Amino acid sequence: MKKGGDARAAKQFHTKVKTARGRKYSSKLWLERQLNDPYVLRAKQEGYRSRAAFKLSELDDRFHFLKPGMRVADLGAAPGGWVQIALERGASTVVGVDLIEIEPIGNATLMVLDFTEPDAPDRVREALGGPADVVLSDLAPWTTGHKQTDHLRIMSLVEAAAYFAIDTLKPGGVFIAKVFQGGAEGDVLDMLKARFEKVRHAKPDASRAESAETYLVATGFRV
Template identity: 55%
Template structure:
């Protein structure tokens, strides 16, 4: 049960955001209680709810794109592991997928996920395992050609062991990178979430062979206590 720790009336001008504490219910793990309390007090979670985004991750891609500018009008975008759809929500207006920006090129967005995802205006969403043998050809057929951007916010299920989780997400990111090599146009961009932990050196070496620039960034929306960061590779060599 959540409660206001101050007991004061929170209405009126000049009110402060109050910290919410969560009691540990019988049968609930302390880690679950901590996660719930963090969610309830996370300003990005509150902002996502207020602005209609499907998750706080929307602000991560927003901040990364503000810095590197790859979601431009007319861009063709593939979002791997797109559930719940927050990254797509950010991409739709930026690539002009709905054609609302007069005089600007109209982009296309293709969302891919293993699970079913609720539709989003301006995007085409499919259930597909991107690691299937013919997935790259299927995606190019759906997209009507090659992509300008392949992006991924995927993460493997947590094992609770930090090094194991690091290796799993790096392996997933490498698989996404190889997929991008098959579907990107020359000059295209690859963006993916990684976890710092020592094994990302091989991934960076691989990307440097295929792209003219490879950078790492930790956007403000990424929690400071998380080892999460994002790799941004631009200028695909083909």
């Protein structure tokens, strides 16, 4: 192929976004990144609600925790990519929880609920109809831009999800949670190591390289 053809193909492949009047440069960069993100494109082509679906599928391909007939709780489920993967891989009961409404997905139970409310864990457990096999948490707070404040908010959600998992999982169950920066805090990590056979951190390929997010994978819950 001619060099000119290569250049034109490359230019067509990489979509650029002009900076509109009044649009912040950071917003332009975000939009351009979205338009050129292969996982965003794949999600649209394959019918997933978001690119995050591939994060869960890649984690499951590695750790093999989703199996037919399972009960799965998905905390911070919107827009529903993880719910879709759990159902695809055979979960019989999936309960998704988020602050915002999620469009229906198969036979999943989708709840508009603030998981930090005192009665929220009991409501999720009631919807599950029995002990969970897997608890997923993609919970993330609204950020303030203040690094220390945001970190405390993030870790409080991880801790809340971890306590929910310990109170909800059946023996041998699995807890997956999004964490940031260096991973889970020492106290939370120690608690999980005492209750699970293995606790690891993993970053799926679908998680952007520049993102500080990683995922805590706790397997083999001990009652």
